Amino acid sequence: MADEIKVKMTDVHKAFGKKVVLDGVNLEVRKGESLVIIGGSGTGKSVTIKCIQGLLTPDSGSIQIDGEEIVGMNAKELERVNAQTGMLFQGAALFDSLNIWENVAFGLIQGKKMKRAEAKEIAIKKLAQVGLSADVASLFPDELSGGMKKRVGLARAIAADPELIFFDEPTTGLDPIMSDVINDLIRSCVKDLGATGITITHDMSSVRKIADKVAMLYKGKIIWYGDVSDIDRSHNPYIEQFVNGRADGPIQMEIRG
Secondary structure: OHHHEEEEEEEEEEEEOOEEEEEEEEEEEEOOOEEEEEOOOOOOHHHHHHHHHOOOOOOEEEEEEOOEEOOOOOHHHHHHHHOOEEEEOOOOOOOOOOOHHHHHOHHHHHHOOOOHHHHHHHHHHHHHHOOOOHHHOOOOHHHOOHHHHHHHHHHHHOOOOOOEEEEEOOOOOOOHHHHHHHHHHHHHHHHHHOOEEEEEOOOHHHHHHHOOEEEEEEOOEEEEEEEHHHHHHOOOHHHHHHHHOOOOOOOOOOOOO
């Protein structure tokens, strides 16, 4: 059903000068689904989500959110669409000058013009959802560990109860145990909200934990798409090489001297 599609990309192309990054990407993400996009560095994962967010404009192709074409939208229209989205950045991207609850509530106060007292109450509830107690709210980012910062970033991403959440390399820089904690939190937070999740990562433990569907980008195209449960029996040499982390295979990394 068309009304079950949250995000639809059709023949999306994007180049920077002579460097082709997206070369005809076709992708559908259903409402309430968790899609993980995998691929090596420089394959276009970040460019893909930036195009969906409207931060980059494709050279050609269509991107629809809830059936609405966003390519060509003006800034005000994009702001309206993006008001229903959240984002967990790779490095958490917290504001050093703001305390923790102000970081979580930033979009509520600045974007939705919510009163500070109400926004603080919501921020503390969201911090609790990611396993952080109320006494963390008055601390500053430089007082937190990497894992705690990532949790705060997740609390901010879900603060406005978004319908669509983007996760950019959510476990980068974390130890395996904390990575697993963050993966569990992402899974539970997205499901609790009934939100649609789009994650980019090269961490296969994250893929297995949070994905419903997996899409692999290689040389600007989706070369494999399927259920996460099928990833170990894909019979796709590119997927098999990536999943097993082998140097030998069809994917050749460019090494510059």
